[in-house]
Amino acid sequence: MTSFNAPTTTVHPPGRIGGTPLVPVRVPLPDGSVRLWLKLEWHNPFGSIKARTAQALLDALEASGRLGPGSRVVESTSGNLGIALAGLCAARGYACTLVVEPSTPQASVGRMRELGADVVVVREVPGGRTLDARLRAVEDLLRRDPGAVWTDQYRSPANPGVHESRTGAELVREAPGGAYDAVAVAVSTGGTLAGIARSFRDRLPAARVIAVDAVGSAALGGPPAERPHKLAGFGSGRPSDFVRPHHVDDIVRVRDEDAAAACVLLRRATGLSLGGSSGAAVLAAVVRAAADPALREVACICPDSGEKYPLEETAAKARATASPDVAVALEALAGTTHAQETAIP
Numbered sequence: 001m002t003s004f005n006a007p008t009t010t011v012h013p014p015g016r017i018g019g020t021p022l023v024p025v026r027v028p029l030p031d032g033s034v035r036l037w038l039k040l041e042w043h044n045p046f047g048s049i050k051a052r053t054a055q056a057l058l059d060a061l062e063a064s065g066r067l068g069p070g071s072r073v074v075e076s077t078s079g080n081l082g083i084a085l086a087g088l089c090a091a092r093g094y095a096c097t098l099v100v101e102p103s104t105p106q107a108s109v110g111r112m113r114e115l116g117a118d119v120v121v122v123r124e125v126p127g128g129r130t131l132d133a134r135l136r137a138v139e140d141l142l143r144r145d146p147g148a149v150w151t152d153q154y155r156s157p158a159n160p161g162v163h164e165s166r167t168g169a170e171l172v173r174e175a176p177g178g179a180y181d182a183v184a185v186a187v188s189t190g191g192t193l194a195g196i197a198r199s200f201r202d203r204l205p206a207a208r209v210i211a212v213d214a215v216g217s218a219a220l221g222g223p224p225a226e227r228p229h230k231l232a233g234f235g236s237g238r239p240s241d242f243v244r245p246h247h248v249d250d251i252v253r254v255r256d257e258d259a260a261a262a263c264v265l266l267r268r269a270t271g272l273s274l275g276g277s278s279g280a281a282v283l284a285a286v287v288r289a290a291a292d293p294a295l296r297e298v299a300c301i302c303p304d305s306g307e308k309y310p311l312e313e314t315a316a317k318a319r320a321t322a323s324p325d326v327a328v329a330l331e332a333l334a335g336t337t338h339a340q341e342t343a344i345p
Helices: 050-064 080-092 106-114 130-144 158-173 191-203 256-270 276-291 311-315 324-334
Strands: 022-029 032-040 072-076 095-100 118-121 148-150 182-186 208-214 250-254 297-302
Touching: 022 276, 022 324, 032 158, 032 276, 050 080, 050 158, 072 080, 072 130, 080 095, 080 106, 095 106, 095 130, 106 118, 130 148, 158 191, 182 191, 182 276, 191 208, 208 276, 250 256, 250 276, 256 276, 256 311, 256 324, 276 297, 276 311, 276 324
Parallel strands: 032 297, 072 095, 072 148, 095 118, 182 208, 182 297, 208 250
Antiparallel strands: 022 032
């Protein structure tokens, strides 16, 4: 039978997953302002949007009969999904092995281990190809352990499915005045982006879908490249298997250091602590709103908070080298205020 690594901390059954708050902030622009509606996903159990994904992946495998007593869950992760899987596996009685890379925040790795997961760290591979090494490690684990089951966040339809039926549906239901002008979603596997795009195409087809990728990422096409200031959970070394051209109206590519700068500026202005991919979505939304006066009500998916990331250090690299449109957006974010409206619950 597959061995179980006991958690070093008490793991309680998770609380409600989903139903996260939607908080408005007002960002001044040269020709007015844009109101960003921030979907604060760190209010989920285990601190991120990946609680939704992890629950859906496990539920799908259990429903298929592939996951049951004695199974070991295996996954490649940049951090948040691993934490959520570790916690849910501990609650459901499964062993869990997670494959990470050296850039995974140490706070995330420590939390995975506290929740009972075994953690395998692969070596960094030049040229933005470390994800390939993580996936090879997963394949090796599956070969060596007949009780191992891969949740496969990169291809499982449960990944985009939960964000279509739950995350996107929540956003649509909470829309101010029944509509947004756009929604901005940062990409990694592309599951969140594809699911929300499908939900918006069905329910709010007039809203533009802004896909946000990292400079040097291959998630939305192009070869992977070195990212010296890489933020965990943002971008990917391989193309998304979920995102299709009809899902996306605009693609904005954001440097990691610029996304970190957006997080730092927003925290100073409003007290909200955003993780790197959240900052990327916010920055891209402001860049697009500054260029298009029709975009004045924009939803932004904020997958997690910023406590795990060295954002101040990364942000310092952005100040002298930001492009003109990004510099304008960063300056605007420095003047952000909370809107007066009450957060939706």
